[in-house]
Amino acid sequence: MDTERGNEHFSVAVHFLRLLTSYLEQHGCAAQELLSQAGISHDSLCDPNGRIPFVSFDHLCKLAADELNDPFLGLKLGLSVRPGHLGSYGFALMACSTGHELMQQAARYSVLAIDAGHHVVEIRGAECLRHWRSSLPHTLPLGRIQDELNLATWVTLARWFYNRQDLRPNWVAFQHSRPDDTSPYDRLFRCPITFDAAETTVAFDANYLLMDLPLADDKLRRIMNDVCEQLLKQMGDALEPSWLAIARRTVLDSFSKGEPSLLKAAKSAGLTEAEFKEHLAHRGLSFRRFVDELRSSLAVGYARDPSLGLVDIAYLLGFSEQSAFQRAFKRWTKMTPGQYRRNHSS
Structure with missing residues (x-):
């Protein structure tokens, strides 16, 4: 990962934030x-595919834990999670056919919910280990609330996807110190729990990977995987230079507020306009093409979401007229938005 990338450039999906609100x-x-105390504006919650800074989400979690006087907030949030809180990623997981596919999809798409951490899956003998590791610069720890939220979310959703409320891990490990009261962990995980561990990990019997999942839906899975791939393209690769990831986010954020600005994108990335254009040129891009590719990728994802009207999509993409949106969409896909939606609906 680019070690110059600051914590402020990691983000959390709005639909995951709604779990907390x-x-x-x-x-x-x-x-x-x-939300106001954490620096999160109400307007930022209106975009269905919007994202907020991870630092703001983490701050909000800590404010909430203090407000509720609840040191186990992360566990309780994870216990109340449902696939919809993960957006397209959650529905892609729900439609998986086997446990092995579920693990693969989770490892690939988890950044769509929160990209400050990532999953690493390891098979060790008869066990499948799912490690939750920090993606922050210098692998700074994500902290107790985030670690507990992540593991509790995964175990809760595993019970949901397998339709087995009796499912329990073999063991769970946390990096933070052992609290005085461990009964909330025992009630949720129902397995041995280690604290002050080297890694935050949940371990299952590897046989779970071979099991068929009762909610499998091949058509839905293909559609949602496609949506997730489009969303990944919008976010960018974690290994790409920080200037590109920052510029991409700036352009995406500007769509519903007006036409993207070359100057603003360059300044956000810490570059002059000339430097920014030169960097793009080295990647075979002009600023206009850079914006167009992001807009087209976003348009395809929005068009697959039946909860969004076509007028709403045109607005979210920054088009002042519906006719301009229709022409652009047909240029991108050879179909009108309505035709595309009919052909790709689930």
């Missing part, structure tokens, strides 16, 4: 007030 509202807390 819904939990706060269910427990009588003013979510809007805490």
